[in-house]
Amino acid sequence: MSDKxxxxxxxxxxxYMHIGNLRTALYAYLYAKANGGDFILRIEDTDQNRFVEGxxxxxxxxxxxAGMQHDEGPDIGGNYGPYIQSERKGMYREYAEELVxxxxxxxxxxxKDDPKEDSETPQAGYNRKCRNLTPEEVEANIAxxxxxxxxxxxxxxxxxxxxxxxxxxITVENSTxxxxxxxxxxxxxxxxxxxxxDDHLMxxxxxxxxxxxxxxxxxxxxxxxxxxxxxPEYIHLPLICGKGPDGTVSKLSxxxxxxxxxxxxxxxxxxxxxxxxxALLGWNPGTEQEIFTxxxxxxxxxxxxxxxxxxIFDYQKLNWVNGEHMKMLxxxxxxxxxxxxxxxEGTPLADKWEHIASLMQPRIQKYSEIPQQIAFxxxxxxxxxxxxxxxxxxxxxxxxxxYIRMALGIIPCIGEWTVDxxxxxxxxxxxxxxLKLGRLMWPVRIAVSGLMITPGSATDIMYLIGRxxxxxxxxxxxxxxL
RNA sequence: GGUUCAUUCGUCUAAUGGUUAGGACGCAAGAUUCUCAUUCUUGUAAUAGGGGUUCGAUUCCCCUAUGAACUACCA
Numbered sequence: 001m002s003d004k005x006x007x008x009x010x011x012x013x014x015x016y017m018h019i020g021n022l023r024t025a026l027y028a029y030l031y032a033k034a035n036g037g038d039f040i041l042r043i044e045d046t047d048q049n050r051f052v053e054g055x056x057x058x059x060x061x062x063x064x065x066a067g068m069q070h071d072e073g074p075d076i077g078g079n080y081g082p083y084i085q086s087e088r089k090g091m092y093r094e095y096a097e098e099l100v101x102x103x104x105x106x107x108x109x110x111x112k113d114d115p116k117e118d119s120e121t122p123q124a125g126y127n128r129k130c131r132n133l134t135p136e137e138v139e140a141n142i143a144x145x146x147x148x149x150x151x152x153x154x155x156x157x158x159x160x161x162x163x164x165x166x167x168x169x170i171t172v173e174n175s176t177x178x179x180x181x182x183x184x185x186x187x188x189x190x191x192x193x194x195x196x197x198d199d200h201l202m203x204x205x206x207x208x209x210x211x212x213x214x215x216x217x218x219x220x221x222x223x224x225x226x227x228x229x230x231x232p233e234y235i236h237l238p239l240i241c242g243k244g245p246d247g248t249v250s251k252l253s254x255x256x257x258x259x260x261x262x263x264x265x266x267x268x269x270x271x272x273x274x275x276x277x278x279a280l281l282g283w284n285p286g287t288e289q290e291i292f293t294x295x296x297x298x299x300x301x302x303x304x305x306x307x308x309x310x311x312i313f314d315y316q317k318l319n320w321v322n323g324e325h326m327k328m329l330x331x332x333x334x335x336x337x338x339x340x341x342x343x344x345e346g347t348p349l350a351d352k353w354e355h356i357a358s359l360m361q362p363r364i365q366k367y368s369e370i371p372q373q374i375a376f377x378x379x380x381x382x383x384x385x386x387x388x389x390x391x392x393x394x395x396x397x398x399x400x401x402x403y404i405r406m407a408l409g410i411i412p413c414i415g416e417w418t419v420d421x422x423x424x425x426x427x428x429x430x431x432x433x434x435l436k437l438g439r440l441m442w443p444v445r446i447a448v449s450g451l452m453i454t455p456g457s458a459t460d461i462m463y464l465i466g467r468x469x470x471x472x473x474x475x476x477x478x479x480x481x482l
Numbered sequence: 483g484g485u486u487c488a489u490u491c492g493u494c495u496a497a498u499g500g501u502u503a504g505g506a507c508g509c510a511a512g513a514u515u516c517u518c519a520u521u522c523u524u525g526u527a528a529u530a531g532g533g534g535u536u537c538g539a540u541u542c543c544c545c546u547a548u549g550a551a552c553u554a555c556c557a
Binding site: 010011012014044045046047111112125147149167170172173176177178180181183184185186188190191192194195210211212213214215216218236238239241243248249250251277280281282284286288290307308309310311312313314316317318319320321327359362363364390393426430436437438439440441442444445446449451452453454455456457458459 | 484485486487488489492493494495496504505506507508515516517518519520521549550551552553554555556557
């Protein structure tokens with residue numbers, strides 16, 4: 001019997017990966033890897049009404065894209081299968097009935113719409129009407145074909161607690177717990193039950209999950225006790241919240257923006273940046289490092305740095321992290337990955353993509369910014385002649401006209417139309433007129449771009465739009481300032 | 483309502499029974515660059531409130547306030 005760490009990620013197949021779930025998965029993965037353990041994937045699909053086609057594939061894809069390779073799971077197998085709860089259906093009833101036999105659970109014949117509240121048991125949701133049925137009554141009901149569920153018989157007295165690796169000692173009075181359903185009338189276990197059984201059967205040593213389970217954990221612990229099993233360690237994670245436009249804070253949801261991994265990726269966020277960012281939501285490495293690769297996270301992750309208080313998901317900071325990861329990207333990789341976002345396939349600009357990409361990489365935080373940044377290259381914007389005026393470069397309409405004429409004069413002399421040639425020609429031009437390059441280029445840049453702010457310099461732009469278009473734009477600019 | 487948890491700049495966070503309460507994002511200013519971005523400098527802004535304990539508390543304790551989660555035959 002080894003005491004190897006085993007953690008699990010147990011999502012239900014909903015068709016998308018919520019960022020909160022992804023962080024739970026990440027911490028479970030990192031904890032396992034930081035401790036030389038295994039990371040197990042289990043699909044929790046006990047709710048037959050919520051079946052979504054292709055949803056498990058989304059889970060596999062996400063884990064793969066995010067760089068979290070599981071060691072056991074439905075798709076790769078393992079010694080503790082099956083790893084899909086619906087395929088384990090048969091085993092839960094047996095365990096539920098074991099609890100009935102030893103007095104820790106009971107049959108309940110109440111219907112869903114029966115009144116549940118009872119003034120005598122104000123804390124517990126269910127009124128425990130069937131808790132003390134005699135064996136004869138139970139048998140009669142079953143014989144009559146009445147549908148039933150199996151409920152957990154929570155002790156009426158005493159308390160249950162544990163020492164959470166993040167939250168510390170937590171103890172709850174048993175009297176505040178309700179007799180939760182373990183086995184539904186369709187024979188399927190509830191999450192609350194299946195989860196405990198599976199975690200035990202799969203030898204999970206550390207349960208890592210969101211703090212929303214904090215309040216139901218005592219009921220799980222009572223189940224472990226009822227079976228006489230040893231309970232695992234618990235690591236509850238602080239919630240990830242979002243802030244609404246009105247300033248209210250709540251569990252991160254769609255109203256706060258994109259919350260699924262796929263949606264963020266589609267928006268142009270890099271998986272490595274998303275992972276980096278969410279790793280730091282609720283955990284700090286003990287150093288001032290902020291930019292991490294997955295390898296670094298694996299090496300440095302410790303539970304000691306996990307927080308208790310909820311964190312607000314900040315898209316602004318994610319943008320920054322993403323920008324940092326953008327800059328870290330190998331230029332060649334960037335060119336390939338960013339190209340589809342540019343929307344220039346089949347246009348003349350596609351041939352100059354390498355140069356465009358080199359301008360974009362240090363400048364963007366998200367791929368999705370590219371089209372808007374380069375739109376002026378293919379479509380000359382209409383602009384206000386006031387743009388030619390610039391105090392710092394002492395640019396006036398008169399100087400603009402003069403410099404644009406100079407530019408028009410030199411362009412025919414440029415041989416091969418390259419950025420280097422352009423830079424050389426304009427530097428020489430400025431020098432020969434004893435001008436600061438900035439003064440000369442200001443009106444040129446405005447004329448060829450029509451924009452106050454441009455990605456890249458005037459020479460970059462002229463190179464990209466070509467000689468002919470450059471001349472046309474310069475002439476139009478000249479007409480404007482005259 | 484009940485139960486549980488939380489509270490340091492706007493946000494993510496660091497730190498200690500004694501500090502000018504540190505870093506990052508954002509924002510602002512400056513330098514550099516033919517604009518922008520990058521890079522570099524600088525600035526901005528926080529210990530929820532009230533009681534204790536203590537020579538001294540942001541740090542330990544209590545109360546209050548505020549917020550959150552849970553309270554399904556969902557997971």
